[in-house]
Amino acid sequence: MELNDLKNKILKGDRLAVSRAMTWIENEYDGYRDLMDALHPELGRAYRIGVTGPPGAGKSTFTNQLTKIFRKKEQRVGIIAIDPTSPFSGGAILGDRVRMSDLTLDRNVFIRSMATRGSMGGLARQATEVADILDAAGFDIIIYETVGVGQVELDIAEAADTTLVMIVPEGGDIIQGMKAGLMEIGDLFLLNKADRPGADRLKSDIEYVLHLKESKSDWYPGVFLTISNKAQGIVQVAEEIEKHRKFQTDSGILEQKRNHRLKKRVETLVEQKLRQFFWNGQRQQILNRYLDESKNNLSPYKLAEELLGELLDK
Amino acid sequence: MELNDLKNKILKGDRLAVSRAMTWIENEYDGYRDLMDALHPELGRAYRIGVTGPPGAGKSTFTNQLTKIFRKKEQRVGIIAIDPTSPFSGGAILGDRVRMSDLTLDRNVFIRSMATRGSMGGLARQATEVADILDAAGFDIIIYETVGVGQVELDIAEAADTTLVMIVPEGGDIIQGMKAGLMEIGDLFLLNKADRPGADRLKSDIEYVLHLKESKSDWYPGVFLTISNKAQGIVQVAEEIEKHRKFQTDSGILEQKRNHRLKKRVETLVEQKLRQFFWNGQRQQILNRYLDESKNNLSPYKLAEELLGELLDK
Structure with missing residues (x-):
């Protein structure tokens, strides 16, 4: 397919074109940078939500429920799953996959799973570009689903406009989550499986830690109790996301965040x-001799x- | 503690000094580079083993069993856990932690857990340096335990002399593992929970995929059936690790691998x-203006x- 043709089809929301563009990105096909250039002026309408948490916390079930709420408001939703335990990415047992199938039949929902390792590097960058394609194709909401471990996953979570951090009672104490940097990135916290023992204690623990943390803005992350597999508490979370979106838009923080993200991307590309x-041939030779x-x-x-010192002389 | 004092205590295997040095590394304390310089000539005796696999595969139970085998041979073992689901790193439920306590009482076993995010970056580098401390302190075997997702975790697995990839029947098909790059890094494959349905089928699937892969050397990764929580199959794995070590030592591959790793580390540091x-002040200004x-x-x-183009003129 020719570049201009592909671009126009993406802008019309053609699913096949969207899939193909994503494959271009994942395989770093020659034309993908030109495509990103061509689509760039069309970006910025979609709102990006990150959902992260430990394996088995129930992120996919939650994402499923949240998507249904957006669908009721006629919003088109793209889901990018980068979680080896997620049924969206094919990593869970059969039962989960069946449970998800009601979403996969909806033409206004697009689900893409990404492998946890782009063989040519840059998974976080690729995920952002896959989201850009969905943005250009007119999806209103994009949800990144990642397991909350590893720098790459945190980078992806930080590429979201609103980041939800999911915690579960059996996760035990929250020190692990703090260590993993999750407390810093959460705009709101979901305490899922809230009907299990220890939920209330954990909620007050999280609130205490959040209280200790100095806020960088006037936004104070709340802790929400949810039971995803019974669809409980999801509406409140959706409302809070909307509130956070409005807060960020009105205060100019959303624009700042997005500018900052663009800056980071350009810096990374410049450094690449x-x-x-x-590392030209001569410098590589010096390196080898030196070693x-x-x-x-x-x-x-x-x-x-x-x-x-020696290399910079060359 | 003064640098020279700390160095000498580490070389004598003093546990407190080892802990302190690791904290220096993790917090990027001013003196840690000097310490790494001072210890460098003492490195290279320890053999490094990576154990990676999906959450819940049973890596910690396996590591526990494998450690006991090494202990019977009077080998001192260091364990570095970078897995949020591992009881070694404090991420599992109480039952698991109790099960591990027999190791933590052994003075010839040193367990260190590392957070999945070094706030100042470079988790894979830090894990390697933590291993260097254990190497200098006279530990014979170092085991990295990581979940097999994310670039950082794969980098750590690649920092091992022998990498074990653990797969379980409920993980379903092996396409996910292939996508995640696990098939490339495994020197041997463990099919754990081998008493569960689907184990034989999965074994032959893995063997088929490994057979398709072109081998880079005369080493052909085998697939071993284990049932860690019943301590079954572990002795065979320990023997295979020994065989792989001997193969690599005799063929010169071990030295090549280690040289290659040193080169990568130096390259990374040079690029840093x-x-x-x-990025001096002037170039940063240009970047900001440009954006x-x-x-x-x-x-x-x-x-x-x-x-x-514009920046390189400056």
């Missing part, structure tokens, strides 16, 4: 190109330090 | 320094391309 430019000569004497830090 | 050097002027017209790719 810089790296390619720097051969001194590898048993100097630590990597010392090696890097001395080497950089 | 290069980045700091590149302000053109953010709505150009895609990140175009922005980066044009910007780099």
Whole structure:
């Protein structure tokens, strides 16, 4: 398919074109950068929501319920699943997949699962670009679903306009979640499986920790009790997301966030190109010679330090 | 504690000094690079084993059993847990933690859990350095335990001399594992919970996929059936690890691997320094001006391309 043709079909919301563009991105097909260039002016209408939490917390069931609420308001929803335990990404047992099938039949819902490792690197970047395609195709809401571990997953969560962090009673104490950086990224917290023992205690623990944290804005993340598989508490969460969206839009924070994200992407791309430019044949030879000569004497830090001086002369 | 004092205590295997050094690394305390420099000539005796697999596969129970086998041979074992679902890292339910306590009482076993996010970046690098401390402290075997998702976790697995990939019947088809890059990194495969339905079918599936893969050496990864919680099949795995170690040592592959790892570390450090050097105040100003002027017209790719030309003039 020709680039311009593909672009126009995406803008009309053609599902086949959307799928194809995503494959271009995932396989880093030659034309994908031109496509991203061409679609760029069309971006920015979709609202992006991140849902993250430990394996088995019930993120997919929640995403399913939340999607239904958006659908009732005639919003078109894209779901990007980057969670090996998610039924959306094919990682769960058969029962879950069947449960999800009511969404997959809806033409106004688009589900894409992404492998946890882009063989050519940059999963967080690819996920953002897959979301861009959905944005250009007129989806109103995009939901990233990730397991809350690993830098890549946190990067994706940070690419969202509103980030929901899901916690469950059997997760035990919240120190792990704090360590993993989840307390920093949550705009709201869901305590799922709230009918299990320990939920109330955990809720007050989370609220205490959030209270300790200095807020960077006038937004104070709340903790919401949900029971996803009984569809309880989801409407309240949807309302809170709407509230957060309005808060961010009115205060200008949403625009700041998005500008900051663009800046980060450009910086990363500049550095990628810089790296390619720097490691020419001559510099690689010096590196190899250096390692051969001194590898048993100097630590990597010392090696890097001395080497950089030598390399910058070239 | 003074640097030289700390170094000498680590070399004697002092547990408190080992803990302290690890904290230095994790917090990027000022002196840690000097410490790594000082310890560098002492490294390379420990053998590093990676254990990776999906959440709930039974990695910790397996690690526990494997450790006991090494302990019978009077080998000292260090365990680095970077898995939010591992009882070693405090992420599992109480029952598991109790089950592990027999190891924590052994003075010749050192367990360190690491958060899934170093707030100052570089978790894979930090895990390698934590392993370096254990190496310098005279531990014979170091086991990295990670969940097999995310680039960081794969990087850590690749920092091992022998990598074990654990798969379980309820994980369903192996396509997910292939996508996640696990088939590439495994030196041997464990099919754990081998008493569950589907184990034989899965074993032959894995063997088929491994057979398709072109081997980079004369080592052919085998698939081993284990039932960790009944301590079945672990001895065979320990023997295979020993075989793989001998194969790599005799063929020179181990040295090549370690040289390659050193090279990668030095490259990464050089690039870090290069980045700091590149983004001086003037270049940052240009970046900001550029983004302000053109953010709505150009895609990140175009922005980066044009910007780099302008930046390299400065």
